[in-house]
Amino acid sequence: MLGVEMYPSLALAAQRLGDCCYRDREPPAHVPLYPTSCDMAARSLPPHLLPPPPAKRDNFGKSEDVIKIELENVSLWKQFSTVGTEMIITKKGRRMFPQLKVKVSGLNPSLRYILLLDIIPVDSFRYRFQDDNWQVVGGAEARLPDRVFIHPDSPATGEHWQNRTISFHRAKLTNNTLDGQGYIILHSLHKYQARVHVVETRDVMMWGGAQHTFTFPETQFITVTAYQNNKITELKINSNPFAKGFRENGMNSKRQREARQKRKLTHPNQEEPLDIESCDPCDSTEVLPQPMGLESTTLSLSDSGFCSDVPSLPEQTVRQHSSGRDFLTSQMTQMSEMSEIPESAENQPQSTSNNEVNNGLLDGSNQMMGLSTYTTYAAPSITPSSHLPVPLSEPTALYSSLSSTQTDLPSSHSNATSVQNYSSIASSHYPTMDSSSPITSSSTSPHDSTHTSMCHSSSSPHLPSSSYHPILPPQENPHTPTNPPFHSLPQPSCQSINSCESGLTVDTAQNQAIGGLASSNSTPSAVQDSTPTAFPFPPVQSSNNPDSTTPPSQILTQTAFPFPTVGHPNRQPDSNQVSTAFTFNSVSESTSTPLNTPSDQDSNTTAFPFPSQPSNTNSSTSLPVQTIAPYSLQTSATSHMNPSTYQNPTNSAPRSFAQMSLNSINGARSQVFTNPIANSISHVVPGSISNSTPASHISYPLPASIPSGPPPLQNVAIPNFASSQVVPALPNISQVQPNMTQSFSTSTLSNIPPQFANTSQVPSQCFAPMPTSTSSLLPHSALQNHPIPPGSTHTQYPATSTAYAPVAPSEIGSFPQLNAAAPYLTDVVLHPSLLPSLDNTLPSSATSLYNPFPSYPLRLCQDPRSSFHLQLRHIYRQPQHVHANSQGSYLDLAGRPAF
DNA sequence: TCATCTAGCACGTTTGAAGAGT
DNA sequence: AACTCTTCAAACGTGCTAGATG
Numbered sequence: 001m002l003g004v005e006m007y008p009s010l011a012l013a014a015q016r017l018g019d020c021c022y023r024d025r026e027p028p029a030h031v032p033l034y035p036t037s038c039d040m041a042a043r044s045l046p047p048h049l050l051p052p053p054p055a056k057r058d059n060f061g062k063s064e065d066v067i068k069i070e071l072e073n074v075s076l077w078k079q080f081s082t083v084g085t086e087m088i089i090t091k092k093g094r095r096m097f098p099q100l101k102v103k104v105s106g107l108n109p110s111l112r113y114i115l116l117l118d119i120i121p122v123d124s125f126r127y128r129f130q131d132d133n134w135q136v137v138g139g140a141e142a143r144l145p146d147r148v149f150i151h152p153d154s155p156a157t158g159e160h161w162q163n164r165t166i167s168f169h170r171a172k173l174t175n176n177t178l179d180g181q182g183y184i185i186l187h188s189l190h191k192y193q194a195r196v197h198v199v200e201t202r203d204v205m206m207w208g209g210a211q212h213t214f215t216f217p218e219t220q221f222i223t224v225t226a227y228q229n230n231k232i233t234e235l236k237i238n239s240n241p242f243a244k245g246f247r248e249n250g251m252n253s254k255r256q257r258e259a260r261q262k263r264k265l266t267h268p269n270q271e272e273p274l275d276i277e278s279c280d281p282c283d284s285t286e287v288l289p290q291p292m293g294l295e296s297t298t299l300s301l302s303d304s305g306f307c308s309d310v311p312s313l314p315e316q317t318v319r320q321h322s323s324g325r326d327f328l329t330s331q332m333t334q335m336s337e338m339s340e341i342p343e344s345a346e347n348q349p350q351s352t353s354n355n356e357v358n359n360g361l362l363d364g365s366n367q368m369m370g371l372s373t374y375t376t377y378a379a380p381s382i383t384p385s386s387h388l389p390v391p392l393s394e395p396t397a398l399y400s401s402l403s404s405t406q407t408d409l410p411s412s413h414s415n416a417t418s419v420q421n422y423s424s425i426a427s428s429h430y431p432t433m434d435s436s437s438p439i440t441s442s443s444t445s446p447h448d449s450t451h452t453s454m455c456h457s458s459s460s461p462h463l464p465s466s467s468y469h470p471i472l473p474p475q476e477n478p479h480t481p482t483n484p485p486f487h488s489l490p491q492p493s494c495q496s497i498n499s500c501e502s503g504l505t506v507d508t509a510q511n512q513a514i515g516g517l518a519s520s521n522s523t524p525s526a527v528q529d530s531t532p533t534a535f536p537f538p539p540v541q542s543s544n545n546p547d548s549t550t551p552p553s554q555i556l557t558q559t560a561f562p563f564p565t566v567g568h569p570n571r572q573p574d575s576n577q578v579s580t581a582f583t584f585n586s587v588s589e590s591t592s593t594p595l596n597t598p599s600d601q602d603s604n605t606t607a608f609p610f611p612s613q614p615s616n617t618n619s620s621t622s623l624p625v626q627t628i629a630p631y632s633l634q635t636s637a638t639s640h641m642n643p644s645t646y647q648n649p650t651n652s653a654p655r656s657f658a659q660m661s662l663n664s665i666n667g668a669r670s671q672v673f674t675n676p677i678a679n680s681i682s683h684v685v686p687g688s689i690s691n692s693t694p695a696s697h698i699s700y701p702l703p704a705s706i707p708s709g710p711p712p713l714q715n716v717a718i719p720n721f722a723s724s725q726v727v728p729a730l731p732n733i734s735q736v737q738p739n740m741t742q743s744f745s746t747s748t749l750s751n752i753p754p755q756f757a758n759t760s761q762v763p764s765q766c767f768a769p770m771p772t773s774t775s776s777l778l779p780h781s782a783l784q785n786h787p788i789p790p791g792s793t794h795t796q797y798p799a800t801s802t803a804y805a806p807v808a809p810s811e812i813g814s815f816p817q818l819n820a821a822a823p824y825l826t827d828v829v830l831h832p833s834l835l836p837s838l839d840n841t842l843p844s845s846a847t848s849l850y851n852p853f854p855s856y857p858l859r860l861c862q863d864p865r866s867s868f869h870l871q872l873r874h875i876y877r878q879p880q881h882v883h884a885n886s887q888g889s890y891l892d893l894a895g896r897p898a899f
Numbered sequence: 900t901c902a903t904c905t906a907g908c909a910c911g912t913t914t915g916a917a918g919a920g921t
Numbered sequence: 922a923a924c925t926c927t928t929c930a931a932a933c934g935t936g937c938t939a940g941a942t943g
Binding site for chain 3: 236244
Binding site: 090091128175188189224225226241242243244245246251252257 | 902903904905906908909910911912913
């Protein structure tokens with residue numbers, strides 16, 4: 001893990017860490033507050049969260065051969081995706097529906113993990129619903145700060161996560177760029193893709209273990225402030241218990257409303273009799289027997305009480321209620337086709353409380369879920385469209401995360417069938433990664449890492465859910481990050497380290513104990529303080545399908561990101577099959593796909609109704625979007641690339657890079673983020689992901705305001721500007737990357753690699769268009785043409801700085817972050833809630849340091865310096881809004897730098 | 900004029916406190 | 922005193938709609 005000591009520059013930070021950290025909400029009971037030291041952290045952690053005894057840990061890594069995530073309510077998601085999922089976003093924040101529920105397997109029971117949810121843009125386009133179709137109408141708006149929702153149970157042991165359905169239903173989406181709640185900020189009428197990240201961690205403060213990213217193509221959606229497609233509205237009403245009142249039987253149904261109005265008009269005094277049917281899906285919350293043997297019998301109750309997972313109602317209800325609607329019928333037919341539908345239950349509203357107990361959804365959601373417990377690996381075919389092929393019925397899709405190590409990806413998914421397996425790439429696993437893992441750079445070649453990793457789900461034909469399996473480096477401890485540097489780095493004992501200081505406390509001891517993994521390495525990133533360790537999540541992009549349509553679910557370990565060599569980035573054959581989604585794939589696809597043609601999407605991907613992105617792909621999309629190609633190249637080859645390449649018209653990209661590099665070098669507090677993961681990844685796949693190593697180092701570009709020369713990070717006090725809120729302020733970005741849908745907001749930077757934090761500076765290219773686009777960015781051709789330098793491939797990961805020697809500014813470009821793909825990397829900042837209460841641990845003074853800004857989540861940055869393997873953390877504070885503790889915490893990458 | 904967003908509404912669900920019972 | 926169960930009200934989640942905004 002990271003030790004403050006390691007980074008002198010961080011020392012300052014320590015003092016301020018407290019300040020930096022802020023919690024919007026009270027941390028969940030289990031969530032440790034900001035400990036001043038590791039010990040503190042340990043104390044704060046609930047017993048179950050505490051790291052297992054060393055002895056056990058040794059075994060940990062071994063246990064995790066493959067981390068698999070199954071999307072439990074796949075069928076429901078598919079139902080929506082076939083129509084074109086729309087997610088309402090409001091200023092106050094709106095939950096997602098369908099909820100994102102997953103079942104994780106392959107975790108080391110003893111190790112602790114943090115589960116995160118982030119949402120990345122699929123492409124760089126803006127959509128409009130016309131003629132019953134979503135059509136691209138222009139370039140996406142500047143990308144907003146990425147925020148990550150940390151599951152409230154985090155950190156928790158692998159056992160904990162594996163024993164229940166994990167629901168992210170508490171995550172909220174907002175279109176309020178100034179949101180202080182920590183909600184995930186999205187642009188309306190843009191297409192996004194949800195991703196789930198599994199990060200090993202000793203505790204909240206120390207992240208750095210292997211990271212696995214899982215993308216489910218079915219979860220792509222277009223954000224709206226008001227539903228555009230009636231079909232979606234009906235599906236939501238029929239599936240969401242909270243909308244029960246709007247069902248045909250409900251008091252708020254059109255029929256009832258109209259009747260009321262009529263009555264009022266005609267018979268003001270009368271009341272309308274309501275005919276309420278018992279059909280509500282909600283009622284049917286019970287777990288339906290899952291037809292498929294595949295489906296696991298386990299039922300989980302969702303907190304929300306939605307039975308979404310439960311097979312059943314939705315479909316039924318739909319049929320019953322939605323008599324009128326075409327889509328319904330169509331869906332119905334589909335559903336019927338899907339033999340299983342166990343998931344239909346999802347639609348059903350709530351599972352009874354009773355079930356909850358049994359299910360134990362993490363979120364507290366009690367919803368019952370028909371999990372399909374498929375562990376089978378799906379070959380990570382890149383095919384985006386996994387969905388289509390897959391019958392809705394399938395409960396879950398399995399995806400294997402791409403392990404850095406890499407599995408092979410069979411391009412095609414084994415089964416189009418519902419099950420989609422993907423191997424996740426364990427970014428972090430480097431070391432951990434098994435032999436295989438070593439995703440060496442070579443392996444890193446996009447293909448290798450990503451694709452290869454992907455497994456086919458072939459196994460179960462019916463797998464309900466799509467599971468993703470990250471391919472793990474089996475042997476190694478997952479934990480062990482692998483960043484060599486880390487290892488080398490002296491790691492202070494946990495105690496020694498003040499959480500406050502570094503925010504990065506590193507337990508070397510623990511680490512070591514743990515997997516024997518290099519203590520340090522293993523968890524490079526772990527930031528303690530909540531530091532967000534900033535995971536730069538690999539942009540899902542790749543995974544995302546460029547095609548809006550549906551990227552296959554993909555699991556990306558960060559390492560995985562590398563690209564898509566896999567292949568097929570472009571087109572994913574089966575909807576079901578998840579392409580690992582790597583952005584890459586999508587990219588190509590996107591390019592190909594015409595804007596509006598939903599069909600394509602459908603066909604390829606999950607049948608996602610959404611028009612394929614015009615994309616960014618180089619190919620070009622007609623769309624205004626930026627050309628992706630450059631990005632792709634960059635991403636892939638980032639390391640190699642010259643900074644110049646990145647130049648932004650507006651802002652000289654070069655600077656950004658330079659700055660970044662500088663920052664990193666300096667260990668500037670400011671914005672360099674190191675991703676633990678990235679770090680690990682880098683190690684793992686040195687070559688493969690260019691970024692990985694360096695990337696980690698990459699600091700975010702200073703704010704545009706910053707004069708040309710990027711000041712050393714330290715100098716750069718980014719303090720205020722950057723809050724995500726600031727984002728709007730950054731016009732440049734948009735300009736720079738007009739096309740890019742998601743230009744990064746400076747403030748947030750969340751997505752943007754830290755370095756790019758400054759919008760102005762960020763080279764448009766760097767931010768390559770949306771991930772998907774990114775994928776597109778990395779078209780195969782590109783890949784082929786431009787072999788990704790080892791290491792470079794990972795563009796997305798900022799990776800472990802530690803692993804690599806300090807990056808020369810020039811090299812910066814190589815960093816994943818810089819890469820197009822990189823843009824999507826979200827920096828993870830620990831959500832305040834997760835953070836130990838600073839108040840307690842930190843000196844009051846620290847607080848004063850903070851800007852008036854409401855709050856920024858903490859952010860950790862890694863120091864690019866070679867010497868520092870990790871480092872910098874930037875802490876950001878988010879407004880403290882108190883919400884229910886129970887709600888998950890959000891990390892905001894964009895936060896201001898603490899220093 | 901159109902597309903989009905917002906606030907308020909009504910309905911239903913969820914949550915947690917308070918009270919009663921064991 | 923501790924625990925369990927029930928009740929109930931507030932808070933929350935949802936889609937709808939009219940109006941505002943650009």
